[in-house]
Amino acid sequence: MSAKNQHSTEGDWLPFLATWARHPIKMGAVAPSSRAYCSMMVRHATTELDGPILELGPGLGVVTRTLIEHGVAPERITSIEYESEFAQKLQRRFPKVNVICGDGLDLDKTLGPAEASEKYAAILFAIPIVNMPHGKRQALFSRYFERLRPGGNLTQLSYMLTPPVRSLPGVFKTSSSRRVWANVPPARVWIYNQDRQEDARTEAA
Numbered sequence: 258m259s260a261k262n263q264h265s266t267e268g269d270w271l272p273f274l275a276t277w278a279r280h281p282i283k284m285g286a287v288a289p290s291s292r293a294y295c296s297m298m299v300r301h302a303t304t305e306l307d308g309p310i311l312e313l314g315p316g317l318g319v320v321t322r323t324l325i326e327h328g329v330a331p332e333r334i335t336s337i338e339y340e341s342e343f344a345q346k347l348q349r350r351f352p353k354v355n356v357i358c359g360d361g362l363d364l365d366k367t368l369g370p371a372e373a374s375e376k377y378a379a380i381l382f383a384i385p386i387v388n389m390p391h392g393k394r395q396a397l398f399s400r401y402f403e404r405l406r407p408g409g410n411l412t413q414l415s416y417m418l419t420p421p422v423r424s425l426p427g428v429f430k431t432s433s434s435r436r437v438w439a440n441v442p443p444a445r446v447w448i449y450n451q452d453r454q455e456d457a458r459t460e461a462a
């Protein structure tokens with residue numbers, strides 16, 4: 258089987274739509290992200306840094322596949338997916354990826370004490386948080402930043418028109434890609450880079 262066929266996610270729209278019909282808030286999307294959108298997300302993620310990559314809310318693996326196509330070794334990727342059927346399918350599709358069926362919003366519980374000190378090169382985030390109050394979103398992302406290596410960033414799939422999580426001075430700065438029109442619906446990738454304010458102040462002193 259060729260790598261393309263092995264990783265093919267064509268035909269995933271039906272199980273995706275069916276799961277959305279059962280859990281619309283948890284799924285947050287009626288269709289998997291397009292190739293163009295996944296490429297934009299992976300291009301902005303700091304995968305060039307050494308270290309493992311964390312993917313939260315992989316669905317059936319469109320972003321996972323793109324990471325691998327962009328040269329990321331599958332052994333570097335840990336993907337946390339809440340839906341057990343999706344997680345099982347993902348593990349079959351990408352046997353070398355560390356797929357965990359669990360809650361990506363609670364990494365302490367899902368990754369456990371053995372992984373507590375692991376630091377990631379990049380976090381790719383696709384869990385819907387539109388119903389979460391903004392203060393909680395900032396607190397959640399602050400906890401993710403504690404798990405990033407220096408220079409590592411978080412990239413987020415969100416259809417929101419304004420920043421889903423506003424900059425938190427001293428922790429992260431929010432920016433976005435241009436809008437990807439070839440996606441349902443068209444959307445930007447939201448990018449969260451470490452805010453070096455504190456470092457800059459120390460260096461200047």
Ligand SMILES: C[S@@+](CC[C@H](N)C(=O)[O-])C[C@H]1O[C@@H](n2cnc3c(N)ncnc32)[C@H](O)[C@@H]1O
Binds near residue numbers: 290338414
């Ligand atoms: C909008 S879909 C994104 C799927 C895929 N990454 C894409 O871009 O097409 C959101 C995914 O997050 C999963 N999800 C929702 N809540 C989650 C949670 N708390 N932890 C892990 N995954 C979750 C859903 O089951 C779904 O697969």
